[in-house]
Amino acid sequence: MSNLDRRRFLTTVAALGGTAMLAGCDRFAGSAYGPRTLKAGEDANLFVQRLLLSNASLAKEFPDSEISAVFKPNGTIDPPDKAYKALAASNFSTFKLEVGGLVERPQSFGLADLRALPSRTQTTRHDCVEGWSCIGKWSGVPLAEVLNRAGLKPQARYVVFHCADTLEYAGGGLEGGKDGAFLQPEYPSAVRHVQVAAAGNDADAWGGAPAEEPEETRTPIRYYESIDLTDAFHPQTILAYDLNGKPLPVSNGAPLRLRLERQLGYKQAKYVMRIEVVESLARIGDGQGGYWEDRGYEWYAGI
Numbered sequence: 001m002s003n004l005d006r007r008r009f010l011t012t013v014a015a016l017g018g019t020a021m022l023a024g025c026d027r028f029a030g031s032a033y034g035p036r037t038l039k040a041g042e043d044a045n046l047f048v049q050r051l052l053l054s055n056a057s058l059a060k061e062f063p064d065s066e067i068s069a070v071f072k073p074n075g076t077i078d079p080p081d082k083a084y085k086a087l088a089a090s091n092f093s094t095f096k097l098e099v100g101g102l103v104e105r106p107q108s109f110g111l112a113d114l115r116a117l118p119s120r121t122q123t124t125r126h127d128c129v130e131g132w133s134c135i136g137k138w139s140g141v142p143l144a145e146v147l148n149r150a151g152l153k154p155q156a157r158y159v160v161f162h163c164a165d166t167l168e169y170a171g172g173g174l175e176g177g178k179d180g181a182f183l184q185p186e187y188p189s190a191v192r193h194v195q196v197a198a199a200g201n202d203a204d205a206w207g208g209a210p211a212e213e214p215e216e217t218r219t220p221i222r223y224y225e226s227i228d229l230t231d232a233f234h235p236q237t238i239l240a241y242d243l244n245g246k247p248l249p250v251s252n253g254a255p256l257r258l259r260l261e262r263q264l265g266y267k268q269a270k271y272v273m274r275i276e277v278v279e280s281l282a283r284i285g286d287g288q289g290g291y292w293e294d295r296g297y298e299w300y301a302g303i
Contacts, residue, residue: 056235057262061122066135067136068135071134071243072132072134073252074130075265077250079166079250079271081164081165081166083164084165096110097110097274098273099274100150102279103151114141115241120141122259122261126265136244137244138238138240139242140242142237143238144232147159152229156279157280158227159227160225160226160277161224162222162224162274163269163273166221168220170221221291224290225290227263234262236260237260237261239258254271256272263301263303
């Protein structure tokens with residue numbers, strides 16, 4: 001079985017399973033045994049994909065002629081955080097990617113530093129759980145290059161991505177206010193991504209000078225995501241800084257977004273500010289490994 005055939009097989013199995021269970025998934029997920037069964041299904045998905053695909057098996061790459069005319073944004077499209085807006089206003093000239101946790105040599109990279117490292121360009125399809133897909137040409141530094149410069153300690157198991165976009169506040173309150181919409185899934189198997197759209201803003205611009213806003217006194221909960229070392233060192237796992245030959249737009253995750261081509265879109269964190277290497281996911285958010293995973297999504301979203 002070729003790599004492409006294996007990918008199609010996995011996608012077909014997942015689609016058939018999802019269709020069969022969709023009508024009753026809300027009731028099922030809320031039952032006493034539902035979460036345990038769903039977790040078992042997620043583990044099986046991970047096991048089957050790792051069994052059928054080698055660690056170096058590649059997601060399909062496309063010719064430039066198939067690049068989508070518009071690469072649709074997913075998730076947040078214009079982070080409202082004042083610190084992020086200040087970075088965007090300077091074209092991210094003062095941005096620093098911090099790399100720490102279980103590493104031998106903590107690192108700090110500016111965008112120029114990252115662009116000076118070995119790079120990879122790949123034209124791949126982004127598959128969203130909402131049912132749409134787009135093909136884009138991504139350029140960036142392989143995550144393996146960054147991790148190798150930091151040096152992993154023996155107990156390292158997972159890589160966590162801490163991002164700039166606030167999705168809600170501790171103790172309640174959703175981001176977006178009167179100018180945005182925060183869309184939550186009705187149940188875990190019918191996933192809908194958050195959309196925070198600032199009215200009147202050009203989502204594809206680098207952003208202007210941050211507007212004067214009252215000081216925020218609430219504690220923000222910003223997007224976070226994680227992967228294991230198998231996916232972290234996959235050749236197509238990159239920290240992308242360009243999309244279709246141009247600097248990554250704000251709407252698509254500037255200054256850096258994770259590209260994890262063998263998994264669904266919500267795993268591909270945008271606005272990456274800090275990378276933390278950990279032994280366990282127990283203390284990350286509510287312990288399930290990601291913002292949406294803590295709200296019922298699967299941690300492993302392989303396709």
